[in-house]
Amino acid sequence: MSESNIDQHEETELKESAVVRFLRATEVDTRMLGMIAALLLIWVGFHLYGHFVNGYGAFLTPRNLWNLSVQTSSIAVMATGMVLVIVTRHIDLSVGSLLGVTAMMMGVVQVWILPNYLGLEHPLIWVITVAVGIAFGATIGAFHGFLIAYLGIPAFIVTLGGLLVWRGSAWWVARGETIAPVDSTFALIGGGPYGTIGATGSWIVGILVCIGIVALLISGRRQRIRFGFPLRPMWAEYVIGGVGTMLVIGTVMVMNAYPWPKGIVKKYAAANNFEVPEGGLFVSHGFAIPVLIALAVGVAMTFIATRTKFGRYVFAIGGNPEAAELAGINTKKMTMLIFALMGALTGISAVIASARLNSATNALGQLDELYVIAAAVIGGTSFAGGIGTIYGAILGALVMQSLQSGMVLVGFDAAIQQMVVGGVLVTAVWLDTLYRRKSA
């Protein structure tokens, strides 16, 4: 019996292609590989399209990739929260409007109220503003969650109502006025030449991330040894570590390859009393602050989703709400907390979006809910509940934003852009359904 088993085992092992064996050994998520392939296809596609049709391939340039990273941040932050919402079989249609009203509130706080007490450009203004924004978002989110969990109103309806109510409130806060300019320290959170950490800073961040990757691999391996679980082969560990660190280093190099525009360099030189040398001065942007915020949120949310009780409950509720309740999980409280978290993340996105615009307008965040939901879904979050990953949603946000800005770059009309985005969303979900049917 055992002998024949071994024989069979060997046979199947021989039949497996090298690719399958490689994937098994490295335990890489094949879905994620698919998404990365799709992303590369989009990038290269737009670049080549630009190259051949417009005579200039603008996509794969440091400048565009840097912009792309900044544009993705706000959607990516919200998408991480949307994963948890959709995993528990809910939906939040109100994030765009909530972003708008939160931005307006923060505009009022930092432009109309705080300067009266602290004086313009007081160093505490941005801190208080950000705290108010996040707290405001979390409160509204918790309120939505309360209506959904304790009054039993479906999330679709509550947040559809929210979409209208908060967009209306955003206008009402300042009677439709645009509030500008925001506090200059606050504006740094939006990115822009000054809102970056420069070449050295980016290298430090990059190296820290690399150290983090290696540390995770080592501690993971130690854990497995401690409990006698099967180990990845050593070469697989090296491959994962190698590819991971190379990606990080590559990203840092791209971000650093985009220099400040000449005008900014001149201004900066004038402000700091030095002469711009002959032939210009190369000042790297490096990582933009919103990108770092999005990455930090991504790490924190991954931690919450995979390493904490809260995250475990989110997925258990999504898999079987009744079972979760019977297991003693307070599903109502969980629902409220999940929506509160979604609201807090929307608050962070509101900070990024209004800081980037250097003002608060009542139209800020319009249609964001659709991009956020699309990002989560393209990233593999299933509407059937119980399935979804944070990194998937961030990649999904990057895919959506790549499509969007790619089409702008090559000069597609706004009308066509919308049609393509809509079509891609539906196709992505269809492909995902096929993938799941095959792997289930």
Place this chain on the structure above:
Amino acid sequence: MNTKSKDTHKGATPLIEMRDISIAFGGIKAVDHASADLYPGEVVGLLGHNGAGKSTLIKILSGAYPRDSGKIFVDGKEATITNPRQAKDYGIETIYQTLALADNVDAAANLYLGRELLTKWGTLDDAAMEAQARKVMGRLNPNFKRFKDPVKQLSGGQRQSVAIARAIHFNARILIMDEPTAALGPAETEQVGVLTKQLKQDGIGIFLISHDIHDVFDLADRVIVMKNGAVVGSAHTSDVTKDEVLGMIILGKCPPGATAGPGALAA
């Protein structure tokens, strides 16, 4: 109605006493003034047709449904059970007919759902939970090897053993098994029988719910039969025959060896 059991248990305090429990869904009285009790080390079979109200009665005990009226006593003291968390605090564990597993997470996560082991940092200690799961499952179902797969991908029997492991792993004092062998083959059913006897030896009280008398009769010390939401009667398995119990289930007719309940057919 429980004069019989009082005789046998000689005034011992029942582990569980459910008194005059009623619940209605809309206009339908799913459980109508039903009473049931359970003593330490006793296996009580709760029998009845589909829709007789036995699962509903038991879901009231496990906190899944809030009752409309009636009282529950644990160790003779009135107990507050309005949700599953409170029932668990009293040591009442349930294996549901639907198993109530979160299909998308693995066996260890299901085993510890709601009672996760944490590291000193307050994070999930997945490794420790999996190690424990391997231990428990090794005792219960030595063939079980698929610890990394979501339970959705397991066979019916494997899923059932996860559900059973979850109920017995946390020092249950009262175990409710709702159709525990519904998804099992003959060998696995046998295993559940062995397990039941073993738990009984440990002094755990067990409610065994089934619509099939053959599953229960040999294991149970006592049966309680329900029909249309009411208790037909209860009897020690030594005092009645299988046919008589069948008569209780089908006709609601109470044989001489049994104690009649409010749902018994007027003779």
